[in-house]
Amino acid sequence: MNRQAVRLTVNGKPWHGEVPTRLTLVDCLREEVGLTGTHVGCEHGVCGACSVLLDGEPVRSCLMFAVQADGRAITTVEGLAAPDGALSPLQDAFWECHALQCGYCTPGMLIAAHALIARNPAPSDGDIREALAGNLCRCTGYQQIVDAVRLARRRMGEVPP
Amino acid sequence: MKAAEFAYARALSVADAVALLAAAAGEAKLIAGGQTLVPLMAMRLARPALLVDIDGIAELNGIAMVGDTLRIGAGTRQAEIERSGLVGREVRLLALAIGHVGHGQIRNRGTIGGSIAHGDPAAELPLVAVTLGATLLTETSAGAGEISARDFYLGPMTTTLPADALITRIDLPIWRGRVGAGFHEMSPRRGDFALAAAAAQVELDGRGRCRRAVIGVGGAAPTPIACADAARLLEGRTLDDTLIAAAASAAAALTEPASDSHGSAEYRRRLTAVLVARALKDAATMARAVP
Numbered sequence: 452m453n454r455q456a457v458r459l460t461v462n463g464k465p466w467h468g469e470v471p472t473r474l475t476l477v478d479c480l481r482e483e484v485g486l487t488g489t490h491v492g493c494e495h496g497v498c499g500a501c502s503v504l505l506d507g508e509p510v511r512s513c514l515m516f517a518v519q520a521d522g523r524a525i526t527t528v529e530g531l532a533a534p535d536g537a538l539s540p541l542q543d544a545f546w547e548c549h550a551l552q553c554g555y556c557t558p559g560m561l562i563a564a565h566a567l568i569a570r571n572p573a574p575s576d577g578d579i580r581e582a583l584a585g586n587l588c589r590c591t592g593y594q595q596i597v598d599a600v601r602l603a604r605r606r607m608g609e610v611p612p
Numbered sequence: 613m614k615a616a617e618f619a620y621a622r623a624l625s626v627a628d629a630v631a632l633l634a635a636a637a638g639e640a641k642l643i644a645g646g647q648t649l650v651p652l653m654a655m656r657l658a659r660p661a662l663l664v665d666i667d668g669i670a671e672l673n674g675i676a677m678v679g680d681t682l683r684i685g686a687g688t689r690q691a692e693i694e695r696s697g698l699v700g701r702e703v704r705l706l707a708l709a710i711g712h713v714g715h716g717q718i719r720n721r722g723t724i725g726g727s728i729a730h731g732d733p734a735a736e737l738p739l740v741a742v743t744l745g746a747t748l749l750t751e752t753s754a755g756a757g758e759i760s761a762r763d764f765y766l767g768p769m770t771t772t773l774p775a776d777a778l779i780t781r782i783d784l785p786i787w788r789g790r791v792g793a794g795f796h797e798m799s800p801r802r803g804d805f806a807l808a809a810a811a812a813q814v815e816l817d818g819r820g821r822c823r824r825a826v827i828g829v830g831g832a833a834p835t836p837i838a839c840a841d842a843a844r845l846l847e848g849r850t851l852d853d854t855l856i857a858a859a860a861s862a863a864a865a866l867t868e869p870a871s872d873s874h875g876s877a878e879y880r881r882r883l884t885a886v887l888v889a890r891a892l893k894d895a896a897t898m899a900r901a902v903p
Contacts, residue, residue, distance in 0.1 A: 453618065472619065505720075511718070516650070
C-alpha cells in the first residue's frame, strides 16, 4: 500500500503521521487525528458537511487527500470554541436560534459561517445565503441557520440591529 | 477511503511536473485543486497510478496584464480570479462567469487550468475561454506549445491535450473601448452544472453600433461552442431587441443538446436562445454605459 508521511497543524496543534496516499483529509482528521466533529456526508463534494478551514479558507475536506494538506494549517469545528469549551458567539447563536435539528450538517455550516464573518464582518442576508449555498441541510429549511448567522453578526458588534 | 490505490508525488516546478508525466507514460494524472478529479476518483471513474501534485508551484500562479492580453497562470485559484480587480476591470466576461463555478468552498481550491483541462461541456471557464478565443500555453518534456481554446475541445471531457502535457497559462484577449459583457446560465440548484449557459461580449463604435461581438454557448453540445456566424449578424448594426433575438436564434440553432432527466433537448435549445438574448442585452447595456 502507498503510504506517506504527513505533517499538519490542526486547531493550532502540530500532528504528524504516516497515512495511505488515498486517505481523504476528512478521514485523516476523524480516524488518525481523532477529531470526529467534522462529518462525512456525500464524500464527493456536494453536501459540505466535511467543511474545514485550510489556512483560514473554507474547503471540503472530502475533496482533498491528506497528503495534499502536508504542511498546512487546518481548523475543524472543534477549533471554533474557546480553549475552556465556551461556545463562540456564532455557535451560541446557532443554539439560541435552533439552527440545527439532527446536527449532521452543523459542523460544516459553522465553518462556512465562521469563514464568512472572518472575511466580511458585515455580511448582508444575500452574502449569508451565498456563503451557505454549498452546505446542504435536510432538516431546518435553512431559515433558522440564516437567522443564527444574522444574530451572531449583530452580537459581534459590526451591524446595529 | 474510496479512491483506488495510487502513488503520489509533489512536483516542485513545471520542469519537475512534466518529467514526472513523461516517466509515467500515460498512467499519471495531474492534481491541482482536485475539485473534479477527487470525486471522479472517489467513484472510481478515474484510477490514475500516479498523482502528480502541482499545487503551489509558484510559476503557475498569478494574474498579469501584458499589452492587450491578460495572462492567468493555470494554477491560479478560482477564488483569486473572483477577487481580482484586474480581472474585474479588463475581462468582465470572466468576472461575470467565475461566481457561477461551484460554490465558494470549491473555488477556494479549484484552479482555472484544472477546469479548462477537464473540459466539462457545461463548465463556465471552458465556455469563457472558447468564447473569447483564449490561448492555452502548454509544456511537455519536449518543450513549450500553445493551442487556441477554440481548437482544444473534441467532446465531453475530451481535449487535444497530450497525456504528458501540462497547461501552464491561459492568455485572454483584452478588448478596449466601449466594451460590455454578459453571462447567463440556468441550473436546477445554485452551484450545479448548467443545463445551458451563454456568454457574450460586444464592442460598440462611437455611434452605438456593434463593432465586434463574440457569443458562446455551453451545456448544449458535446463541447462549449463559439457561435461566430451568430455574432457576425450583429456587426455594424444597432443592438436592438429584434437583432438580438435573431442572433440568439442563430446561436441556439448550432446546439446539439441531449435529453435527460433535467430537461429535453428541445427545452435546452429554447433555453439557450433565451440565455443568449439575456447575455447580449446585458453586454449591450454595459457597453452603452462606457463613455
